[in-house]
Amino acid sequence: MATPVEKWVEEQAGLAKPDQIYWCDGSEEEAHKLIEIGMKKEKIGDNPIFQELNQKVWPKSYLHRSHPTDVARTEQLTFVCHPQKDQAGPTNNWMAPAEAKEKLTKLTDGCMRGKTMYVLPYMMGHPDSPYAKSCVQVTDVSYVAVSMRIMTRMGKNVLDKIGNTDNFVKGLHSVGDFDPNRRLIMHFPQESLVWSIGSGYGGNALLGKKCFSLRIASCLGQREGWLAEHMVVMGIQDPQGKITYITASFPSACGKTNLAMLESALPGYKIWTLGDDIAWLNIGPDGRLYAINPESGFFGVAPGTSMKTNPNMVRTLKKSKFYPTLFTNVALDLDKNVPWWEGADGPVPKRVADWQGKPWTPGQEGKAAHPNSRFTVSLYNAPTLSKEFDNPQGVPISAILLGGRRTQLIPLVAESFDWAHGVFMGARTGSETTAAAAGKTGVLRRDPMSMLPFCGYNMGDYFGHWLDMGKRLKHPPKIYAVNWFRTDDQGKFIWPGFGDNIRVLKWILARANNDVGVKDTPVGLLPNPADLDLSGLSIPKEKMEKLFEIDRQGWQDELKEIDAFLGQFGDHLPAEIRQQRDTLAKRLG
Ligand code: GTP
Numbered sequence: 001m002a003t004p005v006e007k008w009v010e011e012q013a014g015l016a017k018p019d020q021i022y023w024c025d026g027s028e029e030e031a032h033k034l035i036e037i038g039m040k041k042e043k044i045g046d047n048p049i050f051q052e053l054n055q056k057v058w059p060k061s062y063l064h065r066s067h068p069t070d071v072a073r074t075e076q077l078t079f080v081c082h083p084q085k086d087q088a089g090p091t092n093n094w095m096a097p098a099e100a101k102e103k104l105t106k107l108t109d110g111c112m113r114g115k116t117m118y119v120l121p122y123m124m125g126h127p128d129s130p131y132a133k134s135c136v137q138v139t140d141v142s143y144v145a146v147s148m149r150i151m152t153r154m155g156k157n158v159l160d161k162i163g164n165t166d167n168f169v170k171g172l173h174s175v176g177d178f179d180p181n182r183r184l185i186m187h188f189p190q191e192s193l194v195w196s197i198g199s200g201y202g203g204n205a206l207l208g209k210k211c212f213s214l215r216i217a218s219c220l221g222q223r224e225g226w227l228a229e230h231m232v233v234m235g236i237q238d239p240q241g242k243i244t245y246i247t248a249s250f251p252s253a254c255g256k257t258n259l260a261m262l263e264s265a266l267p268g269y270k271i272w273t274l275g276d277d278i279a280w281l282n283i284g285p286d287g288r289l290y291a292i293n294p295e296s297g298f299f300g301v302a303p304g305t306s307m308k309t310n311p312n313m314v315r316t317l318k319k320s321k322f323y324p325t326l327f328t329n330v331a332l333d334l335d336k337n338v339p340w341w342e343g344a345d346g347p348v349p350k351r352v353a354d355w356q357g358k359p360w361t362p363g364q365e366g367k368a369a370h371p372n373s374r375f376t377v378s379l380y381n382a383p384t385l386s387k388e389f390d391n392p393q394g395v396p397i398s399a400i401l402l403g404g405r406r407t408q409l410i411p412l413v414a415e416s417f418d419w420a421h422g423v424f425m426g427a428r429t430g431s432e433t434t435a436a437a438a439g440k441t442g443v444l445r446r447d448p449m450s451m452l453p454f455c456g457y458n459m460g461d462y463f464g465h466w467l468d469m470g471k472r473l474k475h476p477p478k479i480y481a482v483n484w485f486r487t488d489d490q491g492k493f494i495w496p497g498f499g500d501n502i503r504v505l506k507w508i509l510a511r512a513n514n515d516v517g518v519k520d521t522p523v524g525l526l527p528n529p530a531d532l533d534l535s536g537l538s539i540p541k542e543k544m545e546k547l548f549e550i551d552r553q554g555w556q557d558e559l560k561e562i563d564a565f566l567g568q569f570g571d572h573l574p575a576e577i578r579q580q581r582d583t584l585a586k587r588l589g
């Protein structure tokens with residue numbers, strides 16, 4: 001008798017009609033075989049899927065060039081297909097499930113002819129974790145199969161775990177013909193199914209990542225009483241050796257990876273990494289909030305990564321424990337056969353091929369590396385990996401940071417008055433768009449808890465769920481709004497950021513221990529200037545003041561934008577959020 005997994009795979013194969021089906025076991029040996037296939041057999045246009053890089057300088061590393069139209073998440077082609085539109089809310093694209101499936105079925109019919117269907121059994125979370133979920137994705141490209149081995153815990157054992165049950169999250173993926181007009185990423189929360197056609201790009205194609213671990217998982221979390229968040233999970237070790245765990249949300253390409261593994265600018269402090277993109281937050285038996293990272297790899301932004309900004313990531317990429325490491329859409333130093341990107345260490349190489357393989361010279365129009373070029377590398381390579389990473393229970397969280405990319409208005413750090421105010425801070429968060437999603441960059445939009453593109457249900461209800469979580473927590477973590485991105489009159493970042501962000505974290509630790517007081521302002525509790533450790537920095541006093549100024553007129557304008565955004569949710573917006581909004585208006589005067 002076929003198991004439910006086998007039956008489901010057979011059905012998908014019946015529709016996609018691959019030449020053969022290959023069940024992946026997740027082993028290193030298999031990864032070598034898949035890379036070999038990607039170098040010699042599978043192609044995108046004329047490009048092989050993988051190109052070997054200089055193994056002496058970048059061990060176990062391969063270059064992948066994507067289809068030129070397929071370089072970022074495509075939010076306009078992403079749908080959440082609840083039975084009712086209202087369940088998706090005003091911030092998601094919605095289509096009725098039957099209509100969505102009809103469209104997808106047409107696009108999928110025969111799409112794997114002449115190809116291999118890879119079956120990927122994988123876990124999100126440690127297999128022993130009560131919070132982990134078993135999943136199966138099928139795909140038709142070696143790049144996705146290999147990426148999933150890095151990003152998730154993939155292996156035959158997952159099939160044993162699922163056994164004869166129907167208890168697994170389903171992912172049907174095909175790159176189709178890469179035609180953006182025939183590209184759709186659709187979610188069916190009721191069936192724990194993701195169906196994605198026409199893209200091989202990270203968030204569109206590695207279905208364990210945003211599609212399952214955020215969009216579908218957020219729906220599960222709402223039903224089951226937990227949160228799926230676009231957050232870093234990290235430990236901060238102080239000079240006494242005490243480790244405090246926090247989570248932090250920032251929108252795509254706004255600093256999570258950099259924060260998650262920062263090298264402290266202050267002596268005696270050390271960061272331990274558990275995750276750089278996704279956190280699942282559950283209430284533990286002791287009434288505290290516990291976080292796990294369901295992933296096991298980084299899919300990080302390459303441009304800007306260097307020994308100066310993120311030395312621990314450079315070390316991670318050059319370490320060779322886990323096979324393999326992938327570079328997608330970076331430029332290539334043709335003389336050395338090593339990856340290169342804007343903001344990399346050292347001088348610009350003499351002969352450069354851009355992300356599409358064309359000759360590139362400095363000063364010409366367009367970047368050499370795609371602004372959203374990325375690396376895919378195992379978390380187990382990271383020198384900062386926390387010893388708690390494989391702890392099935394996760395780590396207890398003492399503070400939650402909610403960030404955004406704001407050149408003006410939002411202070412460097414503000415503590416919320418209480419949990420409900422913190423939820424409002426998250427709900428009102430705005431951020432400028434980045435290259436992580438297709439479309440214009442630098443456009444200010446509301447991005448509550450950095451979840452705008454990832455919340456799988458009505459965001460009004462999502463705010464309500466956050467409020468509920470706070471009420472169920474015996475010891476709710478403190479919530480902080482942060483902003484590393486304020487600029488001066490010349491448009492330069494005022495705050496040095498990166499390793500210097502430890503200074504803000506140090507203040508947050510001091511607050512967690514009730515060691516320092518605060519300044520009460522209309523928008524939150526700000527540090528007293530003397531309590532922020534600026535030793536070794538030389539930021540002029542008036543610039544530091546700018547980082548904490550309360551611009552009342554600016555906030556009035558902000559309030560209008562907040563109102564317009566929150567107004568969309570109608571009855572779904574919790575009364576407590578309205579009250580928080582009114583309190584802010586009153587405090588601003
Ligand atoms: P996703 O993987 O897309 O979810 O993004 P992420 O939040 O992990 O983004 P990442 O850490 O890779 O951020 C990349 C961008 O943020 C680059 O442009 C960095 O230069 C910039 N960045 C990160 N940290 C800082 C900081 O502290 N200050 C400033 N000014 N820029 C930063």
Ligand code: SPV
Nearest residue numbers: 073202203209210252436
């Ligand atoms: C993001 O865009 O937030 C990412 C990359 O982390 S992706 O996997 O494409 O979602």
Ligand code: MN
Nearest residue numbers: 230252253277
């Ligand atoms: Mn992300």
